[in-house]
Amino acid sequence: MNLNFTKQILQDLSKLKSKDFANWSKKFLNVKKGKYAQNDILWGIRVPQIRNIAKKYFKLINLKETEKLLQHKVHEARLTSLLILTEKYKLANQSNQLEVVKMYLKNSKHINNWDLVDLTCYKITGHYWYNHFLLNFWGFAKSKNLWKERIAIVSTFYFIKRNRFDETLKLSEMFLTHKHPLIHKAVGWMLREVGKQKKQILISFLNKYSHLMPRIMLRYSIEKLSIEEKKYYLQRH
Secondary structure, three states: OOOOHHHHHHHHHHOOOOHHHHHHHHHHHOOOOOOOOOOOEOOOOOHHHHHHHHHHHOOOOOHHHHHHHHOOOEHHHHHHHHHHHHHHHHHOOHHHHHHHHHHHHHOHHHOOOHHHHHOOHHHHHHHHHHHOOOOOHHHHHOOOOHHHHHHHHHHHHHHHOOOOOHHHHHHHHHHHHOOOHHHHHHHHHHHHHHHHHOHHHHHHHHHHHOOOOOHHHHHHHOOOOOHHHHHHHHHHO
């Protein structure tokens, strides 16, 4: 395997740098002093552009080089690697899917912003955990590590789309007292998705827990409800 594929990918990404877009993105990705991504480096590349590069190279680059890219200091390089992994996973047989999952889980410390998690995890770990008895799922969910926890809850998006809600509801209950807004937002998002599939399940959860939910979690979860329903749960909070 030509080990220059990583170099070629970085060269392709570098040509797309935008200082203005990087500065605009910093506030959404918390790339500023005192925030969780304060040391990250942004090149300011839009996701569709990164997807195009991932699709160009995913059949060419091997897993070892993809892993090196996932450990890169530049945010968009890591996202490229993760999008390459999602493409590899889609076409892989069961054995090779496991190799992708192992790499993804092993490198979770590099999947260290909400966009990196949200664009990829449900397509890789979500699919795998759904079909393979939740191997390591609860370990991630109970890890007390922000990124592992977010990977766990957002991975259940895959479950929700297949009308399986137990894991989402258990995690939502477990994270009611979580301290970080990234988990509050992720839980609220997943509960909203549950409601889109089975509204009564969301309503039952809200009736039991809405008064305990962090405000942002509640707001995300009720986004698709009627004005009257939103008002009821917000007043009940």
